Amino acid sequence: MPGVKCGGCGRFIATQDGAKCSKCLELYHRACVGIPTKAGIAPNWRCPECKKHIARDNRTETPIRGSAQSPSTDGATMSTEADSDMSRSPGDTASEPLPRLSVAADTNLHAIVVELRAVRDEIRGFRREMEVEMAQLKAALGFCSTRMDGLEARVDKLEQQATAATGSTSSNGLERVVEDLKRELNSRDQDVLANDIEVSNMPETGAENPAHVIKAIGHKLGVSINDCDIVSAERVGGRRLSVTSSTGPTESRPRPLVVRLARRDLRDQLLAAARVRRGASTADLGMPGPAQRFFINERLTKVNRQLFRRARDAALVQKWRFVWTKQGRIFTRKEPGDRAQRIRTDEDLSRIFGTANETACL
Structure with missing residues (x-):
């Protein structure tokens, strides 16, 4: 055995x-x-x-x-x-x-x-069997390795595609959501300013009474404004000074005068009268100093104010004649009789004027 x-x-x-x-x-x-x-x-x-x-x-x-x-x-x-x-003899050959x-x-x-x-x-037989089995095992491992490499490549490709698709979709979706939220917030902020007017280029003095100034303007335009009709009246923004005289800094441009009225219809009457009486100046109000034209407009939010400025600059470049605001909304028209187009975003500026790059640089 x-x-x-x-x-x-x-x-x-x-x-x-x-x-x-x-x-x-x-x-x-x-x-x-x-x-x-x-x-x-x-x-x-x-x-x-x-x-x-x-x-x-x-x-x-x-x-x-x-x-x-x-x-x-x-x-x-x-x-x-x-x-x-x-007992054997010496000669015995057994x-x-x-x-x-x-x-x-x-x-x-x-x-x-x-x-x-x-x-x-x-x-040897066991060794030959082991060699055969090892060769088969190596072949099987090589085949499995090849398949694993192929699967990993496919998974990586799918992950990249999914990431790209998800990233672009989510990015575009988030951008749209953010833009919609910004637009909605801006619209709400504009609704808060529905009773406000803004008087620009009105000379500013140290002892002025903003309420008296707006009442004088209303009287000149033919709109009666009482103290109970004025919720608030004040200068807004920082003083813009420039050193142009040896006596000290002088004010280069007066701050706008912002007035909040108690009634919206009173504000609309004041704006309509200002459009009729274009060219009103400080001389009409009996204010001392050289005559300066002042302008009365409805008050806009910061976003709408910047957009309105870009729209006016683009209209000037493209020679559109009319750009105006109404109820906090911005409109434009190229020629009289043309359909008015509303401007909500910079994309509207590009679509209407076709000057996205020029307008952004202005």
């Missing part, structure tokens, strides 16, 4: 060629335990190791494991062989124990060689 080793020498041994101990069931070469090749083995035969543990009976000999170098047998067998050897041991050793060596060759063949 391949793989069984001798209990004495540790080399491989065939089961049918060995001696099996009835006590420990170990298998030994015949030569290792001193049993002749053709001698029979008793069923209750014990190996030298097991004999060591038998109770002593005043005999001085003690079995020693690995007695292949000095072969010995049971007491009866050894004494019989010794008697037979002594086979002696040493040649028998050599034949046994050769037989065991041949069995070992056979077993080793069988083990080698098994190892």
Whole structure:
């Protein structure tokens, strides 16, 4: 049986060629335990190791494991062989124990060689099988790696497309939402200013009374304004000064006068009268100093005011004749009789005047 080793020498041994101990069931070469090749083995035969543990009976000999170098047998067998050897004559040519041991050793060596060759063949077969399996495994791993690379490339491409689509969609959507919110807030802010008017280019003095000024303007335009009709009247914005005189800084342009009226219809009457009386100046109000034209307009939010200025500049470049505001809304018309177009955003400026770049630079 391949793989069984001798209990004495540790080399491989065939089961049918060995001696099996009835006590420990170990298998030994015949030569290792001193049993002749053709001698029979008793069923209750014990190996030298097991004999060591038998109770002593005043005999001085003690079995020693690995007695292949000095072969010995049971007491009866050894004494019989010794008697037979002594009884032979010097000229007797019968086979002696040493040649028998050599034949046994050769037989065991041949069995070992056979077993080793069988083990080698098994190892070679196992190696060939492993090589085949390794080659198949490498091929399978290569195929899986190729597929994984392809899948990763496809996933990356899909992620990029999804990110681009989501990013552009979300970005455009967010931009539209922000623009709508800005437009709505601006519209609400403009509604808050529905009762306000703005008087620009009106000279500013240190001791002026804004309420008295607006009442004088209303009287000149034919609109009666009382104190109860004025909610508030004040100059807004910072003073714009420039050093143009040796006496000190002088005011380059007066701040606008903002008036909030109690009633919207009163504001509309004042604006309509101002349109009829174009060219009114400070001289008409009896104010000292050189005559200056002043202008009365409805008050706009900062966003609408900037948009109105850009619209006027674009209209001037494109030679559109009319740009005006009404109820906080900005309108334009190229020629009399043309349809009025409303301007809400810079996109409307580009669409109407076609001068997005020029208008942005003005």
